[in-house]
Amino acid sequence: MSDRIDDDERLGQALRMTAEPPQAWxxxxxxxPATLGALESIEQLIASPxxxxxxxxSPESAVAEAGLSTSPALLGALRAExx
Amino acid sequence: MDRVSCCRSGDRExxxxxxxxxxxxxxxxxxxxxxxxxxxxxxxxxxxxxRLYVNLGQLREDRALPGWIAQVTRNVAVDLIRLRRxxxxxxxxxxxxxxxxxxxxxxxxxxxxxALGKLPKLQREILERFFVEDQSYxxxxxxxxxxxxxxxxxxxxxxxxLRDQMMEENTAAARP
Numbered sequence: 001m002s003d004r005i006d007d008d009e010r011l012g013q014a015l016r017m018t019a020e021p022p023q024a025w026x027x028x029x030x031x032x033p034a035t036l037g038a039l040e041s042i043e044q045l046i047a048s049p050x051x052x053x054x055x056x057x058s059p060e061s062a063v064a065e066a067g068l069s070t071s072p073a074l075l076g077a078l079r080a081e082x083x
Numbered sequence: 084m085d086r087v088s089c090c091r092s093g094d095r096e097x098x099x100x101x102x103x104x105x106x107x108x109x110x111x112x113x114x115x116x117x118x119x120x121x122x123x124x125x126x127x128x129x130x131x132x133x134r135l136y137v138n139l140g141q142l143r144e145d146r147a148l149p150g151w152i153a154q155v156t157r158n159v160a161v162d163l164i165r166l167r168r169x170x171x172x173x174x175x176x177x178x179x180x181x182x183x184x185x186x187x188x189x190x191x192x193x194x195x196x197x198a199l200g201k202l203p204k205l206q207r208e209i210l211e212r213f214f215v216e217d218q219s220y221x222x223x224x225x226x227x228x229x230x231x232x233x234x235x236x237x238x239x240x241x242x243x244x245l246r247d248q249m250m251e252e253n254t255a256a257a258r259p
Binding site for chain 2: 007008013017019028032036
């Protein structure tokens with residue numbers, strides 16, 4: 001019986017040692033492929049003279065046409081890149 | 084197709100499952116073994132999974148995942164500890180060996196965590212709440228809407244299922 005209790009406690013300890021982190025960390029890590037994919041797309045866009053020209057005319061339209069979110073952070077970063 | 088192959092071919096669900104299954108291992112090493120502060124552990128957690136995603140091509144099968152992830156987590160933790168010590172102008176040598184025992188314990192414990200992940204949701208929740216969140220029988224009963232008098236036996240049954248699952252995993256791992 002005491003072996004069983006020791007064994008139960010060992011299993012419990014193993015679960016405590018590998019407790020999951022906050023859900024937000026897991027959710028953010030699950031988005032890594034999308035984030036890296038977006039970064040890759042952005043790098044390609046930055047290197048594209050066509051995109052650069054389109055961005056100079058209308059930043060929001062250029063970003064939206066490229067399939068990316070027209071977030072202020074991204075628009076600001078692209079403006080800084082092209083300045 | 085195994086999960087590594089699915090991830091390589093762009094299956095986002097498979098990737099999310101890999102993250103979910105190994106989150107406890109990475110967190111245990113960062114917070115338990117290397118005792119990183121929460122904000123450093125959060126950054127390191129993302130770094131580990133980013134490295135995993137970028138290097139998926141190096142992995143041939145699912146079985147290699149826990150070992151690879153544990154080793155990378157250890158490297159990221161050590162790098163971060165060195166960085167923090169450097170920022171504090173502490174240039175003494177870092178005794179990496181002082182973390183070994185705790186690291187090995189977390190890695191060994193991972194087989195239990197992986198087996199837990201394969202139990203039905205209710206059994207998983209009961210064991211998490213009882214052992215990890217340290218909830219009382221009464222709280223578990225209330226939150227899961229099950230009779231309080233049955234919690235002890237449910238914990239016992241869930242532990243038995245966990246042991247069976249671990250035996251099954253060990254048997255599968257021993258197959259050539």
